[in-house]
Amino acid sequence: MSERVIPLIDQRIASLAAPSHVQPIAATGLLGDTLGRPLRDLRISVTDRCNFRCSYCMPKEVFDKDYQYLPHQSLLSFEEITRTARLFVAHGVQKIRLTGGEPLLRKNIEVLIEQLAQLRTVDGQPLDITLTTNGSLLRRKAQALKDAGLQRVTVSLDGLDDATFRTMNDVDFPVADVLDGIAAARETGLRNIKVNMVVKRGTNEQEILPMARHFQGSGVTLRFIEYMDVGATNGWRMHEVMPSEQVVRHIHAQMPLVQLEPSAPGETAERWGYAGANGLHDPSLGEIGVISSVTQAFCGDCNRARLSTEGKLYLCLFASQGYDLRALIRGGADDQALSSAIAHIWQGRSDRYSELRSAMDPDQSAPAGARRVEMSYIGG
Numbered sequence: 595m596s597e598r599v600i601p602l603i604d605q606r607i608a609s610l611a612a613p614s615h616v617q618p619i620a621a622t623g624l625l626g627d628t629l630g631r632p633l634r635d636l637r638i639s640v641t642d643r644c645n646f647r648c649s650y651c652m653p654k655e656v657f658d659k660d661y662q663y664l665p666h667q668s669l670l671s672f673e674e675i676t677r678t679a680r681l682f683v684a685h686g687v688q689k690i691r692l693t694g695g696e697p698l699l700r701k702n703i704e705v706l707i708e709q710l711a712q713l714r715t716v717d718g719q720p721l722d723i724t725l726t727t728n729g730s731l732l733r734r735k736a737q738a739l740k741d742a743g744l745q746r747v748t749v750s751l752d753g754l755d756d757a758t759f760r761t762m763n764d765v766d767f768p769v770a771d772v773l774d775g776i777a778a779a780r781e782t783g784l785r786n787i788k789v790n791m792v793v794k795r796g797t798n799e800q801e802i803l804p805m806a807r808h809f810q811g812s813g814v815t816l817r818f819i820e821y822m823d824v825g826a827t828n829g830w831r832m833h834e835v836m837p838s839e840q841v842v843r844h845i846h847a848q849m850p851l852v853q854l855e856p857s858a859p860g861e862t863a864e865r866w867g868y869a870g871a872n873g874l875h876d877p878s879l880g881e882i883g884v885i886s887s888v889t890q891a892f893c894g895d896c897n898r899a900r901l902s903t904e905g906k907l908y909l910c911l912f913a914s915q916g917y918d919l920r921a922l923i924r925g926g927a928d929d930q931a932l933s934s935a936i937a938h939i940w941q942g943r944s945d946r947y948s949e950l951r952s953a954m955d956p957d958q959s960a961p962a963g964a965r966r967v968e969m970s971y972i973g974g
C-alpha cells in the first residue's frame with residue numbers, strides 16, 4: 595500500500611461565529627433551508643474518542659497515541675446538549691441520533707438519554723431517540739440505555755470474519771463480542787435494530803453474502819454503506835467504492851430481493867426486501883438497506899443537522915466548518931437568541947455535497963483548500 599501523506603491541520607479549531615443579536619425567529623416547527631428542506635433530524639456527537647480505529651473514519655496513522663482529544667471541559671455538558679436539543683426540537687426536529695466517536699465511551703450517557711427522553715416534538719409526540727455504536731460496550735450498557743429511554747440502536751459491523759473485521763477497524767476486537775452486543779440489545783427489547791456495514795472494495799466485499807445470510811430472518815436490518823470521502827484522513831479513492839447497485843445485484847443473484855418503499859421522508863437508506871417463493875417481499879425474511887452517498891446522492895431531502903461534541907453546528911457530513919453555538923451557550927445567550935441563531939443558520943443552508951461530487955472527478959472531489967471535517971468529530 596502506497597505511503598499516505600496526511601497534512602495535520604486541526605479542523606476542530608476552524609469555526610464560524612454563530613449569528614448573535616439577530617432578528618428573532620419564532621419556533622414554529624416549520625423551518626426550511628434554501629432548498630426547502632425541513633429540519634427534522636439532529637445528530638449529536640457526544641465524544642471524539644473511540645476504542646476502534648476504522649480505516650474509513652479514524653485511521654490509526656492519524657488518530658495515534660499522540661493524538662490530542664478534546665479536553666472534557668470543552669465538551670458540551672448533558673444540560674447544555676439537552677437545552678440545545680430542546681430548541682432544535684421546537685424548530686421541527688423529530689429524531690435525535692447520538693453518535694461520536696464511540697458514544698458509549700461518554701460516561702453516564704444514559705443520564706443524557708433520560709433528559710432527552712423528556713422532550714416532546716411540536717405536536718406533542720415522544721422524540722425518536724437512537725444511537726450509533728460499534729457495539730463493543732453494548733452487552734454492558736444495553737439495559738441501562740433502554741431503561742433511560744433509548745428506543746432503538748444501530749451497530750456498525752463490517753464483516754463476520756475476524757481477520758477482515760480487524761483489517762477494517764484496526765483493533766483486536768472479536769466479532770463475537772459485537773454480535774453478543776446485538777443480542778443484548780435484542781434481549782432488552784430495543785426495537786428496529788440495524789447493522790451498518792461499510793463496503794470497501796478490495797477489503798471486505800467478500801463479507802457481503804455471509805453478512806446477508808447471517809442477518810436474514812433475524813429481525814435485524816442490515817444496511818450496506820458505500821465507502822465515503824468523509825473528512826481528510828482516510829485516503830479515499832473512487833476505485834475502492836463498490837456501488838450499491840452492484841451490492842444489490844450481488845445479493846439478489848443468491849437471495850432474491852424486491853425493492854420496498856422508503857419508510858420516511860429523508861431516509862438515507864434504499865430498502866430491499868427478501869422475496870419469498872412467490873416473488874413478493876416475505877417480511878419474515880426481513881430486508882436490507884443500501885446507503886449510496888457516492889453513486890446515488892440523496893441531498894434533495896436531506897433534513898439532517900449535526901452538533902459536534904463541543905457545540906459546533908454542521909449542516910452537512912462533508913462540511914468544512916461549523917457554527918460555534920457553544921460560544922452563545924456559554925456567553926449567556928437566552929433561549930430566544932440561541933433559537934434564532936439556529937433558525938438563521940438553517941435558513942441559510944444550501945449544502946448538497948454529494949450531489950455536487952457526482953458532477954466532479956470523484957478523486958478530485960475536494961475543492962482546493964476546503965478540508966472536510968472528520969466524521970469521528972461530528973458522527974456519521
Ligand code: SF4
Nearest residue numbers: 893896910911946948
Ligand atoms: S452530502 Fe450533505 S447535504 Fe447531501 S445528504 Fe449528505 S449530509 Fe445531506
